[in-house]
Amino acid sequence: MAELIIHSERIKSNIKELSNFFKNNNIEWSLVTKVFSGDKTFLKHILTKDVIENISSVGDSRLTSLKNLRQVNPDIKTIYIKPPAEMYADDIVKFADISLNSSLSTIKALNKAAKEQNKLHQIIIMIELGELREGVKRDNILHFYKQVFELSNIEVIGIGSNLGCMYGVEPTYDKLLQLSLYKELISLKFEKDLKYISGGSSITLPLIDIKETPKELNHCRIGETAFFGISPLNNKPFKNLFTNTFEFYANIIELEEKKIVPDGNISNASIGHTSEVDNTNTSKTSYKAILDFGMLDIDKSDLETDDTNITFVGVTSDMLVIDIGNNKTKEGEPKYKVGDKIKFKPNYMGVARLLNSKFIDKIYANQL
Structure with a gap:
């Protein structure tokens, strides 16, 4: 039988190096494990205490994977990294501490589920910045946030975007600055403090390294670079990370x-x-x-x-x-x-x- 060799110690070293990198840049980060589809053996090998202690949360785009994360480590903070299907709101609230969202009806369903489970569910609202994937249209942002702020069991903890994942729109300084400006506008309009500007992914790392991202960017969602040691921005090794994983x-x-x-x-x-x-x-x-x-x-x-x-x-x-x-x-x-x-x-x-x-x-x- 053909076999896949997984160099777990090299991957763990990459994750620790990224934690140091983000700490030095005053950025929190979420480790995105969707490439492993919730494989419990992998999670047990990789997500050891010394690895996850400096990670804000661990994320996935599959509910089954989040369930497996909870089974492997019940105390780990989890993030659902794509807008959830409305029909799975109960499970999202149960297995994810945070979710990324762009649909008002889904957020209302999450609010209802959170009420029933006696929880406060945290969300990051995604903004459309040109990639034409998930995101609230920019001309609707204030109205959208106003309605979400009225929900009793939803806590909005940030504003985010997803760039480079479908059409390859680069996360330039100007693109990410828009997130920062929208965050300030929302904070002033509604007197709400949004904790995160979540606009970073593996494609953003080289730009952070050379200080070409706004200093307000303070949250990244990283998968590929952690596991493969490269940034998809240029397909080159990032810093001294292992690429032979x-x-x-x-x-x-x-x-x-x-x-x-x-x-x-x-x-x-x-x-x-x-x-x-x-x-x-x-x-x-x-x-x-x-x-x-x-x-x-x-x-x-x-x-x-x-x-x-x-x-x-x-x-x-x-x-x-x-x-x-x-x-x-x-x-x-x-x-x-x-x-x-x-x-x-x-x-x-x-x-x-x-x-x-x-x-x-x-x-x-x-x-x-």
Whole structure:
């Protein structure tokens, strides 16, 4: 079975380094664990006391994941990091201390649920700043906040935005300054103190580092950089964080020299995906290896390999075929054989899918 190696100590080191970084910049932060889909084994390995003591909250976008967080650590402060579905208001209040919101009817449902549970539910209201994802339109902000402030069991603790996650709109100084100005406007209009301006994510970290964000920005929601050591703003390592946190190994289950071009009538019945075929090389051959994973486990575009001789041939639901050329080392010896493993580096989406696959072994490496 193919296996995903999770370097938990490297991830924990990244989280601690980020806690120090945010402390030095007077910013609180929430660790977003949605890439792990609430996997309890992961949560137990990563969210140890020494790791979470300097984190404001731990967040996810799935209710099941928040439930698992509570089971692993009942005392941890949780944040639901997308606008919740109105029908799940009871569970949101039960399992999340904080939620991000942009719909008045949903907030009213959360207020009703909080009343019934004798709780005060905290929310951050999201503002649309051009990414065209979740967010209250800017011309409706004051009216929106006025109605929310009237709710008895809802505490508005901040204003937030989500940039860079869909269209890739960058969180520039001017964009984030708008949040700060809206926060001041709301505070003056309603005499309310909003604790957080939550406009930071992994894409914002390089800008914070070079002091190109407003000083009022005081809350970030970080996932990718904590687990992969890079910022999606430039896909470069952030500071001295570990980037070699995940490795994926697949087994060679067949290795044969075969023709490059398929032989026979090609129909539309294929259930897999293939690379382009050069029909002029009908007699040419190369070595092809079949690996023990497929489309159900991960999209091949989410994998990288250090072996520049490997090219993609085709994939089905449970197998992937690669071309390894002449399968020779510089010394003329066979490079691979059946039973060998091929090493890949998965990206964020790749890890998310692999962790969701019940056909992939997950192995925790506990050394740096």
